[in-house]
Amino acid sequence: TLAALSSLAAACGTGSSAGSPSPVVALDFRNPLRVPPLLHPRPDKDGVRRFDLSMQAGRTPILPGKQTPTWGFNGAFLGPTLRADRGDKVEMAVRNRLPEVSTVHWHGMRLPARMDGGPHQPIEPGDTWTPHWTIDQPAATSWYHPHPHGATAQHVYRGLAGMFIIDDDLDLDLPSDYGVDDVPLILQDKRFAADGSFDGDPLKGTFGILGDHVLVNGSHNPHLNVTTERVRFRVLNGSNARMYTLGFADKRRFHVIATDGGLLGAPVEVEAFALTPGERAEIIVTFTPGEQVVLRSTDNGVDIGEGDFDLLKLIAAADLKPAPALPAHLAPLAAITAPAGAKVRRFKLSGHDAINGKPMDMARIDEVVPAGALEIWEIENNVYSHNFHIHEVAFQVLDMDGSAPPAYATGYKDTVYVPAKSVVRLAVQFGRFTDPVSPYMYHCHILRHEDSGMMGQFVIVEPGTESRANLTLPTHP
Ligand code: C2O
Ligand code: CU
Ligand code: CU
Numbered sequence: 001t002l003a004a005l006s007s008l009a010a011a012c013g014t015g016s017s018a019g020s021p022s023p024v025v026a027l028d029f030r031n032p033l034r035v036p037p038l039l040h041p042r043p044d045k046d047g048v049r050r051f052d053l054s055m056q057a058g059r060t061p062i063l064p065g066k067q068t069p070t071w072g073f074n075g076a077f078l079g080p081t082l083r084a085d086r087g088d089k090v091e092m093a094v095r096n097r098l099p100e101v102s103t104v105h106w107h108g109m110r111l112p113a114r115m116d117g118g119p120h121q122p123i124e125p126g127d128t129w130t131p132h133w134t135i136d137q138p139a140a141t142s143w144y145h146p147h148p149h150g151a152t153a154q155h156v157y158r159g160l161a162g163m164f165i166i167d168d169d170l171d172l173d174l175p176s177d178y179g180v181d182d183v184p185l186i187l188q189d190k191r192f193a194a195d196g197s198f199d200g201d202p203l204k205g206t207f208g209i210l211g212d213h214v215l216v217n218g219s220h221n222p223h224l225n226v227t228t229e230r231v232r233f234r235v236l237n238g239s240n241a242r243m244y245t246l247g248f249a250d251k252r253r254f255h256v257i258a259t260d261g262g263l264l265g266a267p268v269e270v271e272a273f274a275l276t277p278g279e280r281a282e283i284i285v286t287f288t289p290g291e292q293v294v295l296r297s298t299d300n301g302v303d304i305g306e307g308d309f310d311l312l313k314l315i316a317a318a319d320l321k322p323a324p325a326l327p328a329h330l331a332p333l334a335a336i337t338a339p340a341g342a343k344v345r346r347f348k349l350s351g352h353d354a355i356n357g358k359p360m361d362m363a364r365i366d367e368v369v370p371a372g373a374l375e376i377w378e379i380e381n382n383v384y385s386h387n388f389h390i391h392e393v394a395f396q397v398l399d400m401d402g403s404a405p406p407a408y409a410t411g412y413k414d415t416v417y418v419p420a421k422s423v424v425r426l427a428v429q430f431g432r433f434t435d436p437v438s439p440y441m442y443h444c445h446i447l448r449h450e451d452s453g454m455m456g457q458f459v460i461v462e463p464g465t466e467s468r469a470n471l472t473l474p475t476h477p
Contacts, residue, residue, distance in 0.1 A: 338375060
């Protein structure tokens with residue numbers, strides 16, 4: 001059956017047959033897809049959900065017959081999926097069992113800056129960091145990963161990343177049985193040395209790592225058995241630099257239902273959608289009994305999205321459990337509208353080691369934002385591909401080079417593609433956690449660029465106190 005599987009894969013076209021050779025190795029889908037386990041909180045009487053995370057080193061079988069040295073949370077590679085409801089009080093105990101200082105950032109979470117896990121919250125080897133906050137944002141697919149200044153690319157590349165799902169009580173009939181019809185897909189490309197270890201320097205070249213093996217949830221060459229008529233996939237681009245344009249080998253249409261920050265107003269039907277590093281999307285795919293179809297990425301003609309290649313084969317059972325129809329309306333998505341005369345901030349990206357000509361400085365506050373502000377952020381990119389992530393906020397994309405974003409990208413976001421030589425304008429909703437001495441970050445999420453200094457810092461202060469804010473911080477020891 002393996003031979004049958006691979007000839008089927010060849011017949012469907014694995015990319016290498018179509019035009020230019022793919023930079024990614026062809027697959028025969030022999031391995032079952034790993035699904036990160038759900039992490040259950042410690043039982044507590046006070047209603048606080050306490051999650052224990054341990055950052056550790058280990059070895060993971062990824063390629064046949066090889067053990068890859070990897071890093072992970074609570075295991076050798078990647079991390080468990082955290083899940084909490086809107087309104088929950090959560091507390092994390094993050095133990096660093098690595099030989100290096102690191103941090104853990106809650107990407108997409110709206111929380112006080114001291115809990116954010118950016119470069120100002122280092123966890124020394126052997127130490128435990130215990131941030132806590134109340135989840136107060138719509139249902140969404142967020143994630144967590146290290147953010148130590150200058151070493152994020154390496155720590156994420158070694159395997160430290162996990163998903164953080166937020167649920168709310170919108171009464172929608174969407175697939176939500178974790179690992180069955182609600183399935184995380186964490187996409188990461190790697191290079192391997194002959195001995196099976198990860199190869200490549202994530203801080204070299206224009207983009208660092210653009211790997212020739214794409215892992216899904218840490219699995220190479222994977223398939224997934226589908227047992228229900230409809231499946232919701234939560235797709236996270238956890239790659240260092242690669243952009244994916246995702247669709248199916250048979251060009252079937254499917255629905256995007258959520259972006260980084262949560263559900264769209266209504267499902268958007270697509271044949272493909274793009275994700276740059278750090279971005280998430282939720283999609284709903286319909287299957288017919290007994291069929292097989294391959295999820296793949298197609299060449300989008302840009303420097304970080306080259307090649308046609310397969311990612312995952314989906315194998316539908318002969319009998320599929322019926323699923324409710326896709327709801328016509330999802331979330332009451334209020335537009336983020338900056339008022340007339342709203343503050344406009346401009347950010348210029350050129351090269352890959354600075355924003356507005358200034359490399360990241362832990363001691364410098366670049367922007368002071370009043371609590372609750374609605375602002376326009378304009379990102380101008382003069383060179384090759386970048387993207388732009390802002391901590392703590394939700395934004396909507398106003399336009400990309402004057403045109404509206406694709407319909408599937410009109411929801412709440414925290415990370416956005418900024419194509420080469422383009423201007424992207426965002427309407428940004430800031431939160432209300434004031435702290436004049438703890439900054440949040442904004443940066444390119446191509447980790448080689450983030451680590452090289454394409455990052456800046458902002459603080460949120462009481463409205464009216466902006467001009468008194470101190471623009472210099474003591475550097476971290
Ligand atoms: Cu996902 Cu500042 O990062
Ligand atoms: Cu973030
Ligand atoms: Cu960049």
